[in-house]
Amino acid sequence: MIGSSTGRLWVPLAMIAMLYVEAPVCQAGVDVEFVNVDRYADGLASLSDERVSMPVVLDSVAQTLRRAAACLPAQSELAIRVTDLHLAGRLEWWHAQLAPSDVRILRDDSWPTMDVEYQLVNMPGAAPEAGHEHLADMNYLHRGTPSDVGGDYPYERRMVRDWFSRRFCRH
Numbered sequence: 001m002i003g004s005s006t007g008r009l010w011v012p013l014a015m016i017a018m019l020y021v022e023a024p025v026c027q028a029g030v031d032v033e034f035v036n037v038d039r040y041a042d043g044l045a046s047l048s049d050e051r052v053s054m055p056v057v058l059d060s061v062a063q064t065l066r067r068a069a070a071c072l073p074a075q076s077e078l079a080i081r082v083t084d085l086h087l088a089g090r091l092e093w094w095h096a097q098l099a100p101s102d103v104r105i106l107r108d109d110s111w112p113t114m115d116v117e118y119q120l121v122n123m124p125g126a127a128p129e130a131g132h133e134h135l136a137d138m139n140y141l142h143r144g145t146p147s148d149v150g151g152d153y154p155y156e157r158r159m160v161r162d163w164f165s166r167r168f169c170r171h
Helices: 005-021 054-071 154-167
Strands: 029-034 077-086 113-121 129-136
Touching (some): 113 154
C-alpha cells in the first residue's frame, strides 16, 4: 500500500518512534581497544557459534561503552583499553542438549566483570584523568532485571553504565 495515504503516514511515524527508542549517541571522542583477547577469563577466543563469536561480543561491549559515554562533553576524548572481560553467567556444555549454545546460565558465582584502563582528556575545567579499574557486579542477580533487558548482555550494560555514572558522569 505504498500509494495509499495510510501507507505514507506509517513511514514518518515509524521514523519518529525510532528517534525516541535509540540510545543517546556519544558526542565525545571514544576509542575502545580490546587487549590480549585470547587471555580473557571468559574464554571468548574459543567460542565457535557465530551468534556469540568473539567479534560479535566485543562489538556489543564496545557499543555499550560508547553509549555510556554520551554524558561526556563533545570536546572530551576518552580512550578505554579492555584488558579482561567475563560476561554474566557461563556457557555450560552439559546443557547443550537442552538449550542452544548461545544461552548463558546465570548463577550467583558468575557475575560480569571487566578490567579497563582509561584516559580522559579535554574535559572542561578538569585535569586529565587516567587509571585502571576492575568493574564487577557481584549482585547482578539480586538487583532485579536491568531496565533495558532487550538486546544483548543487559547485565554488562548495567555494570558499564553504573561505572560511567560513578567515574565520569558525576553531576
